[in-house]
Amino acid sequence: MKISIVHPSDLRPFELRTWHVLLRSGRELVNPFLCPEFTLAVGRLRHDVRVAVIEDAVDIVGFFPFQRHALGIGKPVGAGLTDAQGAISAPGLELDPSWLLRRCELSVGEFDHLVADQFPAHHTSRHPSPFMDLRLGYDGYTDVIKRESGKTYRSTMYKERKLGRDADDVRQRYGITDLTALRTLVSWKSEQYRRTGRTDRFARPWIVQLVEDLLHVDTPGFAGVLDMVYAGDQPVAGHFGLRSDTVLADWFPSYDVAFAPYSPGLIQHLAMAREAAKQGIRVVDMGRGEKEYKNKLKSGDLLVAEGRLARHTPAAGLHWLVRTPLRATRNAVLARPRLREPTDRLLKGYGNVRNSLLRTDQDNRTKSAR
Structure with a gap:
């Protein structure tokens, strides 16, 4: 076999078609993050994105998208x-990690959401990725939820009716391309990150631009999907994610905290699942991570893996020294509710203090400018 390393923009039309064919070979469900359109969109905004095109003597048999960082x-x-995450390859193709890394001029290939059947000898841990199962339609999904989380379902339906009485009629808009609505959602999400002590992804301009670019992508096999719930004309909750033809990736959900007593996030997710099922979506992948709303809405769990591929190089040794103990500590905390919950409270407290300091600083600057 041989490998050619190209920037995504240099992939030719037949290569992109081959990517789609390989992605669907032997797979019932296709995650949109593995689609070439996602790599193309990121590649338009980042100079470090590359794709390894893998060929045997006759055909293209795989693609390995990656970002090359320092060392x-x-x-x-x-x-x-x-x-x-992962390689897109023909069924049964086995890639030697050392050979792959050497051809890609990499010392290490790290991953934290790897498709669980790839490179199993190099997994350091596996993690559940909750999903909403729509393969029997929305009614089939809610039949399960009513059995497993009946109290949550009934409470959410009650709160939706109450919201309609208190604020105005509740309505949903699925698959819209309203940039103003997207920016409202991004502002909610950005504030949520800060409030809970997390890193604000939308503080990085390229991520904001990526989401806005993907809003306008709509093909049969890949699209950005914006879903918003309104009380009258007031947006109360929303979600922006990506879809393939079979999977909707739950990416950026958030809501207006003024409506928090109505559980608008749960209202939005159930409404989104109903409309997604009508559009042929079979699974809503809610992604790795312990969240209360995921536990309430999930049908089951997929698996993703964390770990790394590595060659015997000084850079790989340094990477192990810096990254591996930190990740092991983080995973140990996340795996234990007795540790996870206090840590979450600590992060939220940090977020509140940080926001208070930011507001004080802004107030002082405003006074100085007067």
């Missing part, structure tokens, strides 16, 4: 944003 450290395309 030859390889990361998934859109690292930190993606809920599915």
Whole structure:
């Protein structure tokens, strides 16, 4: 076999068609983060994105998208944003990790949401990725939820009716391309990150631009999907994600905290699942991570893996020293509710203090400018 390393923009039309064919070979469900359109979109905004095109003597048999960082450290395309990672290859193709890394001029290839059947010898841990199962339609999904989380379902339906009485009629708009609505959602999400002590992804302009670019992508096999719930003309909750023909990736959900007593996030997710099922979506992948709303709405769990591929190089040794103990500590905390819950409270407290300091600083600047 041989490998050619190209920027995504240099992929030819027949190569993109081959990518789609390989992605669907033997797979019932296709995660949109593995589609070429996602790599193309990130590649338009980042200079470090590359794709390894893998060929045997006759055909293209695989693609390996990655971002090349300093010291030859390889990361998934859109690292930190993606809920599915890995190579796209013909069924049964086995790639030797050392050979792959050497041809890609990488010392390390790290991953934290790897498709669980890839490179199993190099997994350091596996993690559940909750999903909403729509394969029997929305009614089939809610039949399960009513059995498993009946109290949550009934409470959400009651709160939706109450919201309609208190604020105005509740309505949903699925698959819209309203940039103003998207920016409202992004502002909610950005504030949520800060409020809970997390890193604000939307503080990075390229991520804001990526989401806005993807809003306008709509093909049969890949699209950006914006879903908003309104009380009258007032937006109260929303979600922006990506879809393939079979999977909707739950990416950026958020809501107006003024409506928090009505559980608008749950209202929005159930409404979104109903409309997604009508559009042929079979699974809503809610992504790795322990969240209360995921536990309430999930039908089950997929699996993703964390780990790394590595060659015997000084850069790989340094990467292990810096990254591996930190990740092991983080995973140990997340796996134990007795540790996870206090840590979450600590982060929220930090977020509140940080926001208070930012507001004080802004107030002082305003007074100084007067």
